[in-house]
Amino acid sequence: xxxxxxxxxxxxxxxxxxxxxxxxxxxxxxxxxxxxxxxxxxxxxxxxxxxxxxxxxxxxxxxxxxxxxxxxxxxxxxxxxxxxxxxxxxxxxxxxxxxxxxxxxxxxxxxxxxxxxxxxxxxxxxxxxxxxxxxxxxxxxxxxxxxxxxxxxxxxxxxxxxxxxxxxxxxxxxxxxxxxxxxxxxxxxxxxxxxxxxx
Numbered sequence: 001x002x003x004x005x006x007x008x009x010x011x012x013x014x015x016x017x018x019x020x021x022x023x024x025x026x027x028x029x030x031x032x033x034x035x036x037x038x039x040x041x042x043x044x045x046x047x048x049x050x051x052x053x054x055x056x057x058x059x060x061x062x063x064x065x066x067x068x069x070x071x072x073x074x075x076x077x078x079x080x081x082x083x084x085x086x087x088x089x090x091x092x093x094x095x096x097x098x099x100x101x102x103x104x105x106x107x108x109x110x111x112x113x114x115x116x117x118x119x120x121x122x123x124x125x126x127x128x129x130x131x132x133x134x135x136x137x138x139x140x141x142x143x144x145x146x147x148x149x150x151x152x153x154x155x156x157x158x159x160x161x162x163x164x165x166x167x168x169x170x171x172x173x174x175x176x177x178x179x180x181x182x183x184x185x186x187x188x189x190x191x192x193x194x195x196x197x198x199x
Contacts, residue, residue, distance in 0.1 A: 001029040001162050003083040003170045005115075005155035007147045008095040009055040011041040012048045015098025018068055019047070019057050022147030023078055024155040029162065031155050035078070036148035038065040042102060055145040069103045079108045083170050083181070087131045087154045089114035090191075093182065097189060101199060111181040113174060113192065115154050121177040122161045131157075 009020040019041050025033040038061060041047075045059040052058060086092035089112055100107060119129045126137065131153060135142040140156045143149040158173070167173035174181065180192040188198045 001159065001168060001170050001173070002027050003085060003155075003158065004078060005151045005158065006079075006084050006086050006092055006096075007150040007154065008092050009051075009057060009145065009147050010095060011051055011057075011059075012043050012046065013051075014043065015094050016102035017041040017043045018095055018099055019051075019062055020055070020147040021068075021071070021075065022149070022151035023075070024148070024151040025078070026155050026159065029159055029168075031152055031159075034148045034152045035074075036146075037071045037075075038062050039071065040065045040067050042067075067103075068099050069105065072103075072105060076108055079110050079184075082110045084110055084112040085115050085118075085154060085158050086112065087115045087150065087157075089116075089182070093184075093189075096184075097199075107184045107186050107189065107199060109183075109185050111183050113179055113181045115157055117192070118158065118161055118173075118177055118179055121179065122164055 003026050005024040007022045008018045011017040011019040018039050021037045023035045024031050040062045047059050116129050119134050132144055135153050138160045140153050142153045162173045165173055165176045182192045183190045190196045
């Protein structure tokens with residue numbers, strides 16, 4: 001099972017304000033690497049107090065960090081032609097779309113799905129589908145609302161779902177869970193629900 005899990009933390013409510021990105025790389029059904037980047041957002045030095053209360057990242061912590069454009073050379077080859085999962089993917093993919101547009105960076109090519117939607121199919125009796133509740137149910141350690149930690153926990157959640165379905169590949173898991181994927185492609189984006197937008 002090969003895929004990536006991705007998580008953004010943002011400085012403000014605006015889509016183009018990522019202050020941290022985490023990516024967990026899964027190969028052969030095991031988390032092989034977790035990458036984490038602190039990012040100086042376009043809004044710097046302004047951070048919303050609400051956002052800071054969630055993730056704890058402050059303006060001074062990213063004062064010397066690169067912008068999103070500055071990390072893109074490292075991030076792009078990870079994303080390109082991958083299958084990517086995010087917990088509440090509409091948020092993380094909205095941040096990615098908004099930030100790429102802000103820096104006039106072309107879309108990479110990849111497919112993605114939402115681990116919230118996956119969890120609803122795999123563990124339908126759960127009272128809630130937030131990451132903390134799902135990780136507690138599955139015995140997955142979680143230091144919540146830091147991007148690398150959330151990405152790794154999301155990856156482990158998908159691995160557990162694959163084990164429960166007896167799926168050796170991410171493609172097989174998505175088929176068994178009857179889950180649609182969204183797609184980023186040069187010039188546009190299609191949501192799992194089929195809505196298409198162009199850039």
